[in-house]
Amino acid sequence: MAKPSRSPQPPSSSNFIRQIIEADLASGKHKRICTRFPPEPNGYLHFGHAKSICLNFGLAKDYGGRCNLRFDDTNPEKEEQEYVDSIIDAVKWLGFDFGGAALYASDYFDFMYRAAEYLVESGHAYVDSQSAEEMRASRGTFSEPGRDSPCRIRSPAENLRLLREMRDGKHADGAHVLRARIDMASPNINLRDPVIYRIKKATHHRTGDTWCLYPMYTYAHPIEDALEHVTHSVCTLEFEDQRPFYDWLLERLAEGGLLKRPLPQQIEFARLNLTYVVLSKRKLVQLVQEGHVEGWDDPRMPTLMGARRRGYTAEGLRRFAERIGVSKANQLIDLAVLEDCMREHLNEVAPRRMAVLDPVKLVIENYPDDREEQVDVPNHPQKPDWGRRQVPFARELWIEREDFMATPPKGYFRLFPGNRVRLRYAYVVECIGYDVATETVRCRLFEDSRSGTPGADQYKVKGNIHWVSVKHAGAAAVGLYDRLFKVPNPGGGERDFLLDLNPDSKKMITAKLEPALRNAQAGECVQFERHGYFVVDGPDSAPGALQFNRAVTLRDSWSR
RNA sequence: UGGGGAGUCGCCAAGCUGGUCUAAGGCACCGGAUUUUGAUUCCGGCAUUCCCAGGUUCGAAUCCUGGCUCCCCAGCCA
Numbered sequence: 001m002a003k004p005s006r007s008p009q010p011p012s013s014s015n016f017i018r019q020i021i022e023a024d025l026a027s028g029k030h031k032r033i034c035t036r037f038p039p040e041p042n043g044y045l046h047f048g049h050a051k052s053i054c055l056n057f058g059l060a061k062d063y064g065g066r067c068n069l070r071f072d073d074t075n076p077e078k079e080e081q082e083y084v085d086s087i088i089d090a091v092k093w094l095g096f097d098f099g100g101a102a103l104y105a106s107d108y109f110d111f112m113y114r115a116a117e118y119l120v121e122s123g124h125a126y127v128d129s130q131s132a133e134e135m136r137a138s139r140g141t142f143s144e145p146g147r148d149s150p151c152r153i154r155s156p157a158e159n160l161r162l163l164r165e166m167r168d169g170k171h172a173d174g175a176h177v178l179r180a181r182i183d184m185a186s187p188n189i190n191l192r193d194p195v196i197y198r199i200k201k202a203t204h205h206r207t208g209d210t211w212c213l214y215p216m217y218t219y220a221h222p223i224e225d226a227l228e229h230v231t232h233s234v235c236t237l238e239f240e241d242q243r244p245f246y247d248w249l250l251e252r253l254a255e256g257g258l259l260k261r262p263l264p265q266q267i268e269f270a271r272l273n274l275t276y277v278v279l280s281k282r283k284l285v286q287l288v289q290e291g292h293v294e295g296w297d298d299p300r301m302p303t304l305m306g307a308r309r310r311g312y313t314a315e316g317l318r319r320f321a322e323r324i325g326v327s328k329a330n331q332l333i334d335l336a337v338l339e340d341c342m343r344e345h346l347n348e349v350a351p352r353r354m355a356v357l358d359p360v361k362l363v364i365e366n367y368p369d370d371r372e373e374q375v376d377v378p379n380h381p382q383k384p385d386w387g388r389r390q391v392p393f394a395r396e397l398w399i400e401r402e403d404f405m406a407t408p409p410k411g412y413f414r415l416f417p418g419n420r421v422r423l424r425y426a427y428v429v430e431c432i433g434y435d436v437a438t439e440t441v442r443c444r445l446f447e448d449s450r451s452g453t454p455g456a457d458q459y460k461v462k463g464n465i466h467w468v469s470v471k472h473a474g475a476a477a478v479g480l481y482d483r484l485f486k487v488p489n490p491g492g493g494e495r496d497f498l499l500d501l502n503p504d505s506k507k508m509i510t511a512k513l514e515p516a517l518r519n520a521q522a523g524e525c526v527q528f529e530r531h532g533y534f535v536v537d538g539p540d541s542a543p544g545a546l547q548f549n550r551a552v553t554l555r556d557s558w559s560r
Numbered sequence: 561u562g563g564g565g566a567g568u569c570g571c572c573a574a575g576c577u578g579g580u581c582u583a584a585g586g587c588a589c590c591g592g593a594u595u596u597u598g599a600u601u602c603c604g605g606c607a608u609u610c611c612c613a614g615g616u617u618c619g620a621a622u623c624c625u626g627g628c629u630c631c632c633c634a635g636c637c638a
Contacts, residue, residue: 014574015573039638040638072638074637075637075638078638131636135636136634139634141561141562142563142633144561186563189563189634191563199636200636217637237564238632238633239638240565240632241563241564241632275571323586324572324587325573325574325586327566328566329631330631330632331571332571334570334572334587336571339587340586347599381596381597382600413598423596424596426596462598464597465597529599530597532599554598554600557599
C-alpha cells in the first residue's frame with residue numbers, strides 16, 4: 001500500500017460552506033445533507049466543473065449525505081443527449097457516484113407547471129404580453145426603477161386562461177411570458193418581475209414535443225432543489241443576486257403547501273480561474289470551431305476529456321480541488337498548482353521506463369559489436385515491491401541529444417569530451433570524441449563499473465543519463481504538450497485571446513523506446529525517466545503503433 | 561449610477577464568538593542534506609503584518625466609523 005510521499009494535509013479542512021453545514025447539522029435543521037451538481041447539458045465539462053463536482057460530492061461524502069447529478073435541461077434549444085452522455089462519463093471518471101441514475105429538471109416539468117398555475121391563482125404571477133424590447137425598456141436601469149407592465153393588472157382568471165393557452169400551443173414564441181409579480185422598483189433588478197416561463201416550440205431532448213412552454217432557470221432551479229430535498233444548493237458567485245428570488249419562490253410555494261420545509265439554502269462560492277488557461281464556454285467553443293485545437297478532447301484543452309487524454313488523473317484533479325480551497329474571493333490559481341498535483345500523484349503510480357525523445361547515437365568503441373547483455377532495472381526506485389525488469393544493452397545506444405555537448409557551459413555534468421557519466425543502471429563511460437558527420441558520440445566503457453557489481457561505485461560521476469539500445473529500440477509517436485497560452489492571463493486587457501495562443505503548445509516527435517514499452521496499453525501512465533509523465537493515447541494509438549502523450553514534465557532545476 | 565459580493569505573503573487559503581497571531585498549511589521561490597532520474601524524499605528560509613485611515617480596548621487580522629480597490633447584475637441564457 002503506497003502511502004503518499006508528501007503529507008497531504010487537508011489544506012482546507014475548514015471553509016465557510018463546511019461551517020454552514022456543520023451548524024445546520026448541529027442545530028438539527030438537517031440530520032442528513034444533500035447537495036447536487038446541476039450542469040446544463042449544453043457543453044463539455046472542464047476544470048471549473050471539476051472544482052464544483054469535487055466540492056459537492058466531497059461535501060456529501062464527508063458529511064454522510066448524498067449528492068445528485070442533475071441535468072438542468074430547461075432550454076431545449078441548446079441541449080443535447082450527446083452532452084448528457086459525456087457529462088455522465090466525466091463525473092464517473094472523476095470518481096463520483098451519484099446513486100446509479102442521473103436526475104433531470106425536465107422530470108419536474110409537470111410540478112413546475114402546476115406551481116405556476118398556483119402562483120397565477122394566488123396573484124403571485126401574471127402573463128405579460130409585452131415584446132422583449134418593451135420589457136427591457138420598462139425594466140429600468142441600475143439607477144432608475146422599472147415601470148409596471150400594462151398587463152400587470154390582469155385578473156387571475158385571465159392570467160390562468162392565457163397561461164393554459166400558452167401551454168396548449170395557442171400562441172407563438174415570444175407572444176407572452178409568465179412573470180413573477182414582485183416589485184418593479186426593486187433595487188435588485190432580478191426582482192423586477194422576473195420571467196419564469198417562456199414559449200418555445202422546440203423539441204426537448206427528453207420530453208420531445210410534450211411542452212411548448214419551458215421554465216426559466218431562475219424558476220426551475222429552486223424547485224428542483226426543493227423537490228430533491230437538497231439542503232445546501234452550492235453555486236457560483238454570479239447567482240448571488242438571484243438568491244432573494246430563490247428564497248421568495250420557495251417561500252410562496254411552501255405557503256401554498258406545494259413544498260415542505262426545511263427549504264434548501266443557496267450558497268455561492270467563487271469559480272475557478274487558472275493561469276495560462278481559458279475556461280469560458282465561448283472561448284473554448286471558438287478554439288474548437290476555428291481549429292486552434294483538434295477537438296474537445298485535444299490534450300491541451302482544459303476539458304475533462306482533454307485532461308484525461310493528456311494523462312491527467314482523476315485523483316490528481318481531486319487533490320487539486322482539495323488544495324485550492326473554497327471561498328468567495330475571486331481566485332486565479334497558478335497552473336503550477338495543478339501540475340504539482342499531477343506530479344505528486346503520478347510519481348506515486350507511474351512505473352519508470354526509459355525513452356529517448358531526441359536521439360543521438362552513442363558508440364562504445366571498446367564494446368564488441370556482437371556482444372549484448374541485459375541490465376537489471378527497477379520499475380520504481382522507491383518501490384522495490386514493484387519489481388525489476390531486464391533492459392538490453394549493446395555497443396550502439398540512443399541517448400538524448402541534450403545529454404552531450406561538445407563545449408559545455410559551466411555546471412554541465414553530462415557528456416562532453418573527457419567527461420564520464422553513468423549510463424543509467426549499466427556502465428560508466430567516458431566520452432572520447434564526437435563524430436560530426438555521423439552525429440555520433442564516441443565513448444569507452446569501464447568494464448568494472450557495471451551497476452550492481454562490487455566496486456561499481458568507485459566511479460564517482462555526477463551525470464547519470466538514460467539510453468536505449470539502438471538494436472532493440474522500439475519507436476512511438478510522442479506528443480509533447482505545453483500550455484495552450486503563452487501568457488498567464490489570455491485575452492487580458494481587451495486583447496484577443498487568440499493572440500496569446502502558444503505556438504509551441506504541441507510538438508509531435510518520434511521517440512526511441514526500451515522494449516518494455518512495446519506492449520503498453522491505452523490509458524497506461526509511465527514516467528519516462530528524466531523527462532516526465534506520459535500516457536498511452538487512446539484514439540491515436542494502434543497496436544504496434546503507439547502514441548504517448550506527455551501529461552507533465554518532471555521538475556527541472558537545471559533548465560531544459 | 562442602484563443593488564449584491566470580495567479584499568490576510570508572488571498565487572491560493574486557515575484564522576474573524578478580540579489575547580494562545582511578532583498569522584497555519586499548500587504552490588512558487590531561495591538555500592542545504594540524501595539520491596544510479598539536475599526527479600523524488602528530507603531539512604531550513606520566506607507577512608512584527610492582515611486594503612487604507614481613524615476609533616473602542618489593558619490588548620484587534622478579528623469590534624466600530626469613514627474611505628479605497630476589484631468582481632457580479634439591466635437574456636423570453638444558465
